[in-house]
Amino acid sequence: xxxxxxxxxxxxxxxxxxxxxxxxxxxxxxxxxxxxxxxxxxxxxxxxxxxxxxxxxxxxxxxxxxxxxxxxxxxxxxxxxxxxxxxxxxxxxxxxxxxxxxxxxxxxxxxxxxxxxxxxxxxxxxxxxxxxxxxxxxxxxxxxxxxxxxxxxxxxxxxxxxxxxxxxxxxxxxxxxxxxxxxxxxxxxxxxxxxxxxxxxxxxxxxxxxxxxxxxxxxxxxxxxxxxxxxxxxxxxxxxxxxxxxxxxxxxxxxxxxxxxxxxxxxxxxxxxxxxxxxxxxxxxxxxxxxxxxxxxxxxxxxxxxxxxxxxxxxxxxxxxxxxxxxxxxxxxxxxxxxxxxxxxxxxxxxxxxxxxxxxxxxxxxxxxxxxxxxxxxxxxxxxxxxxxxxxxxxxxxxxxxxxxxxxxxxxxxxxxxxxxxxxxxxxxxxxxxxxxxxxxxxxxxxxxxxxxxxxxxxxx
Amino acid sequence: xxxxxxxxxxxxxxxxxxxxxxxxxxxxxxxxxxxxxxxxxxxxxxxxxxxxxxxxxxxxxxxxxxxxxxxxxxxxxxxxxxxxxxxxxxxxxxxxxxxxxxxxxxxxxxxxxxxxxxxxxxxxxxxxxxxxxxxxxxxxxxxxxxxxxxxxxxxxxxxxxxxxxxxxxxxxxxxxxxxxxxxxxxxxxxxxxxxxxxxxxxxxxxxxxxxxxxxxxxxxxxxxxxxxxxxxxxxxxxxxxxxxxxxxxxxxxxxxxxxxxxxxxxxxxxxxxxxxxxxxxxxxxxxxxxxxxxxxxxxxxxxxxxxxxxxxxxxxxxxxxxxxxxxxxxxxxxxxxxxxxxxxxxxxxxxxxxxxxxxxxxxxxxxxxxxxxxxxxxxxxxxxxxxxxxxxxxxxxxxxxxxxxxxxxxxxxxxxxxxxxxxxxxxxxxxxxxxxx
Numbered sequence: 001x002x003x004x005x006x007x008x009x010x011x012x013x014x015x016x017x018x019x020x021x022x023x024x025x026x027x028x029x030x031x032x033x034x035x036x037x038x039x040x041x042x043x044x045x046x047x048x049x050x051x052x053x054x055x056x057x058x059x060x061x062x063x064x065x066x067x068x069x070x071x072x073x074x075x076x077x078x079x080x081x082x083x084x085x086x087x088x089x090x091x092x093x094x095x096x097x098x099x100x101x102x103x104x105x106x107x108x109x110x111x112x113x114x115x116x117x118x119x120x121x122x123x124x125x126x127x128x129x130x131x132x133x134x135x136x137x138x139x140x141x142x143x144x145x146x147x148x149x150x151x152x153x154x155x156x157x158x159x160x161x162x163x164x165x166x167x168x169x170x171x172x173x174x175x176x177x178x179x180x181x182x183x184x185x186x187x188x189x190x191x192x193x194x195x196x197x198x199x200x201x202x203x204x205x206x207x208x209x210x211x212x213x214x215x216x217x218x219x220x221x222x223x224x225x226x227x228x229x230x231x232x233x234x235x236x237x238x239x240x241x242x243x244x245x246x247x248x249x250x251x252x253x254x255x256x257x258x259x260x261x262x263x264x265x266x267x268x269x270x271x272x273x274x275x276x277x278x279x280x281x282x283x284x285x286x287x288x289x290x291x292x293x294x295x296x297x298x299x300x301x302x303x304x305x306x307x308x309x310x311x312x313x314x315x316x317x318x319x320x321x322x323x324x325x326x327x328x329x330x331x332x333x334x335x336x337x338x339x340x341x342x343x344x345x346x347x348x349x350x351x352x353x354x355x356x357x358x359x360x361x362x363x364x365x366x367x368x369x370x371x372x373x374x375x376x377x378x379x380x381x382x383x384x385x386x387x388x389x390x391x392x393x394x395x396x397x398x399x400x401x402x403x404x405x406x407x408x409x410x411x412x413x414x415x416x417x418x419x420x421x422x423x424x425x426x427x428x429x430x431x432x433x434x435x436x437x438x439x440x441x442x443x444x445x446x447x448x449x450x451x452x453x454x455x456x457x458x459x460x461x
Numbered sequence: 462x463x464x465x466x467x468x469x470x471x472x473x474x475x476x477x478x479x480x481x482x483x484x485x486x487x488x489x490x491x492x493x494x495x496x497x498x499x500x501x502x503x504x505x506x507x508x509x510x511x512x513x514x515x516x517x518x519x520x521x522x523x524x525x526x527x528x529x530x531x532x533x534x535x536x537x538x539x540x541x542x543x544x545x546x547x548x549x550x551x552x553x554x555x556x557x558x559x560x561x562x563x564x565x566x567x568x569x570x571x572x573x574x575x576x577x578x579x580x581x582x583x584x585x586x587x588x589x590x591x592x593x594x595x596x597x598x599x600x601x602x603x604x605x606x607x608x609x610x611x612x613x614x615x616x617x618x619x620x621x622x623x624x625x626x627x628x629x630x631x632x633x634x635x636x637x638x639x640x641x642x643x644x645x646x647x648x649x650x651x652x653x654x655x656x657x658x659x660x661x662x663x664x665x666x667x668x669x670x671x672x673x674x675x676x677x678x679x680x681x682x683x684x685x686x687x688x689x690x691x692x693x694x695x696x697x698x699x700x701x702x703x704x705x706x707x708x709x710x711x712x713x714x715x716x717x718x719x720x721x722x723x724x725x726x727x728x729x730x731x732x733x734x735x736x737x738x739x740x741x742x743x744x745x746x747x748x749x750x751x752x753x754x755x756x757x758x759x760x761x762x763x764x765x766x767x768x769x770x771x772x773x774x775x776x777x778x779x780x781x782x783x784x785x786x787x788x789x790x791x792x793x794x795x796x797x798x799x800x801x802x803x804x805x806x807x808x809x810x811x812x813x814x815x816x817x818x819x820x821x822x823x824x825x826x827x828x829x830x831x832x833x834x835x836x837x838x839x840x841x842x843x844x845x846x847x848x849x850x851x852x853x854x855x856x857x858x859x860x861x862x863x864x865x866x867x868x869x870x871x872x873x874x875x876x877x878x879x880x881x882x883x884x885x886x887x888x889x890x891x892x893x894x895x896x897x898x
Contacts (some may be wrong), residue, residue: 291865322508410824
């Protein structure tokens, strides 16, 4: 029984119980002799929900859990050398079996692989039957339980409302589980990475050369794989610095003009235009950076007699800066608008011009918010991926010159993890360690921005 | 009266003189400040115009391509070797031979292997299957002489657009002199036409630029967004309702709120890593499927939907709740019947904006393997697929001139979707939003 038809069956059972419950309620009404606690539809919802919700939860748990069970059961088929071998050997053995299960054959498989694969297929069939029987049985039994519980005095509405409340709480906790999932998934792999590569070599290493790993393992020499993240950190910093140099002045002055000078008509035209800039997908910016801006920067450099790398940090940073402009301007706009009019009026009353009022009164009052906006923009720049993947290249140069080609944390993560990965290699794991650094830095920046706003915000009124 | 006072303050006259002297400078600095603001806005809009101009000048031509119209005799014996007009039979037939023969006839039957090879290189490699598809669509025309349009090879297309110059020495050119002569001959017989590309929307991923299209990627995006919507909308609305209407002010609620803010701050690529580690490595779901892509994008857009839904719920005045409670509705009935319905337009607006964000997102999909080269159009959420922005990313890497234009055309399609969605959100907000007096 396929998953969709099983879910459909469960929903049909639920609908049937809903009808039963509601019908019961209506009949009580029609008899007219009893005082029902709730409206008939609540009796329907009660029986229907009790019949479906636990069954569907059971279905989710069982269908996620069966693979784990099979994996541990598969161990009895592994030959001794695999069982004694490391994680890699076991992973390769598992992949062999899985390939055969999916019907992919490379040459003649070993006999134990054949046996394991046919056993797996048998378990799978059995598990499908067991899951279908268990969930449908659970649904029917729960429905009967609910139906037998209802009586005129039974508080069906309260029951239904309790179920809804728990559903709402469960939905809200998804945010927590997602955060935990992100942290754990990155943390576990990072710990495995740091078992292979010492922590200080990663943090303070000056060279990043994961591509030599395969050669090293094969013993063909060439070079050693090194995992020092400083070149990428510097590259990220460099591109973000260029982006911030573009975005902060332009964004801030746009915000000041829109908030203080522009009439409502200019505002109504310019604000949506800036928002379009924020809505353009990053892959489009990346395409634009690689195809138009990078050659342009190179050509300008050549005409000035300066050597510019074809994938320079400057080009990627410029385009990233453009992407962040609306972010800076809309946040700053909000902050400037939040400064009370009385402060401006007081400045005008003392004879200051508009720009003096802005520079000496409004901006200092709005400063914490503006600083927070800039920090958030930096965090956005550090986490930005597509522009740097498409326009910044992969050369891990330790350089502070924006005309050089550099690489960033995010573009290395994408390069390592997109496409085929070697299992259990330090190279694959290094992407998770980089992601851990990325998460820590962005969350720290956001926390910092929040603290700035909290600590230095002036409370007016 | 022109002396300074004892306390060091200026006398009114002195002050007036000083102020008058400084007025010009202050006025200048005022104007300068204002111009800086105008310059900043002009600069941002200039960037926007440059971006769109760059995309459109390449993308509009990318929606068109060159075709050759050839008279082909649909010889029954060769098109349909098994004689039952089935798909398998037609695809095993000799459509390629028929196309090549009619091309040679149109060129005045050149002799020699080299000339024939030059002639064959004019047509796209997808020409044979195009003839087969044509026959499948019009089985009644078999045995007759029909005029069919075939796409030209991408190098020939670039030549027709003038990107490959005749003046370049033959050895540096991607097409040789003989081919150019043949193309000229076809052009003089006005057999070559420049038309809207029917491969763009109906073709799938291909290494050949002239027959590559976005159909597979577009369908993949639709599946992914469907999953994303089904997960993110209920979750987002439920979370917003709980936090705004029910949640007690305690530690747990605070933790939920902090987590939502954190999720909004986490870079999108990290969501992809989580999808890879949890759904693919731990739960063993296959790579490249819209189901995983949709879940990852849903978790990513969740904060957007929650924040806008909360704002929409907060905009419902408390008097509505009091009225409902006052006539005996329970807390849950008040929420379900009197808070959520009026807040719905705001929630939907936020959801559409979140979906637009998800549609343009690329990095997380790269992490879960939706970057594979997939020719088939995905038929469901568990079949390997790619998405529109990922297709753009892949095409941007190809070196062929024609791919640059196709990529820009695909970007125009993507932008058109995004603009439609955002405009829809604005219209929805304007139309359905209730003004509470």
